[in-house]
Amino acid sequence: MEFFRDVRPEDVFTPRSATVNKSMYVDRPEYERELKYALRSGYHLIVYGDSGCGKSWLYKKTFDNEGVDYATLDLNNCKTPDDVELLILEVIxxxxxxxxxxxxxxxxxxxxxxxxxxxxxxxxxxxxxxxxAFEKLCKKLRSAAKRRRAIVVFENLEHAIMNDDIVTYLRSLVLSLDDVSLCKENVQICFVGVPHDIKGILTEENRYQTISNRVTEISEVSRLTRDQAKILFRQGFEQRLQMEIEAFDYCLSQIVYLTDRIPQYIHDLCLRIAFVAEERGELCPPRL
Structure with missing residues (x-):
């Protein structure tokens, strides 16, 4: 086995990367197609699924492919609507x-x-x-996007979705985009999070269904298929790290079993395996 050191393992397997690792992105055509059509429909979007299953890379890769200008707001530390406002001000x-x-x-x-x-x-x-703050952000996005689509992304919604005040605030943002002052900016919102009932929570107590008529969700973003996990494994070790793998199928079966085909876990385990291989000069299959 040969191991060329011109590429570092941590540049190949990136379990915590916020930006899309384009050389390691595995196409997920069914989700990408759904998201693209939902995007073009003009609705506000919901992308949901278990942690580590690739929601962020999915929407970022799709938006980039579609030429979308977007601003991402991480709700991880937001406890009140004022926190969300301050978050918005940070990006304008x-x-x-x-x-x-x-x-x-x-x-x-x-x-x-x-x-x-x-x-x-x-x-x-x-x-x-x-x-x-939200109006300023929309105007800033529209100015940058010109004739392209513009989207405000609220990520990690699971950290704020149980806060009634924040949910009420987010509802108001959705409705505000139909106001005369903001409608002309033609900006959409994309909510990204773990809960499977994001749409239900956003539309709860909205008796006239004014929110549900404006929001659509794509299918739950789930773990990779075995074939997709195989592509990820092969791209990383054989194509990027130039490592010739003996007992490929056995290594793959172990990784699939240990990670349950969750993309972040595959990246994490493969990174650790690559570090050991770099040190020993050989690839050691993970043990159960």
Whole structure:
């Protein structure tokens, strides 16, 4: 077996990477197709599934393929709607345009140099445009996206979905995008999280179904198929790390069993195996 060290294992297997590792991304056509069609429908989106199953990579890869401009907001540490507002402010520019809010003017009779007429004196009062943090974010996204689609992504919804105040706030954001001031920005929202009933929670107590008519969800993002796990395993060890694997099927069966085909777990286990292989100069199959 040969092991070429021009690529490091941690650059290949990336269990905690927030950005898509494009060389190791395994196509998931059924989910990608659903998400693409839901995106083009104009609805707000829900992507859900167990932790580690690849929800974030899925939406980021699909959005990139579709030329979508998006801003991601991680709700992990949000306890109140104010926390969400502060989170939004972190991703937008703090400088605000000054606009003329009111003007006062004093006119009095008098003689002007070189002419006879009225001279004026007065003052102008300028105030900052009164836009909410979410409105500013939508305008910023639309400006950057131009004619492309623009999306605000709320990630890790499971950390906030049981907080009634935050849920009420998120509902208000969905409805606000139909207001005259924001409708023209043509921005969608994408909710990403673990719970299977995100849509039900968002629409609860919404008696006129105004939320449910605006939101759609794709099928639950689940673990990889065995063939997809095989592709991930082969891409990492054979194609990227240039490691010739003996007893390939046995190694694969062990990894599939130990990780239950959850992408993050496969990355994590393969990274540890690659570290050991790097140290020993040989690939040792994981033991049950």
């Amino acid at each position: 520019e703090q400088d605000q345009e000054w606009v003329e809010h009111e003007r006062s003017e004093l006119t009095e009779k008098g003689v002007m140099p070189y002419d006879v007429g009225r001279k004026k004196s007065g003052s102008r009062t300028l105030r900052k445009a009164q836009l909410s």
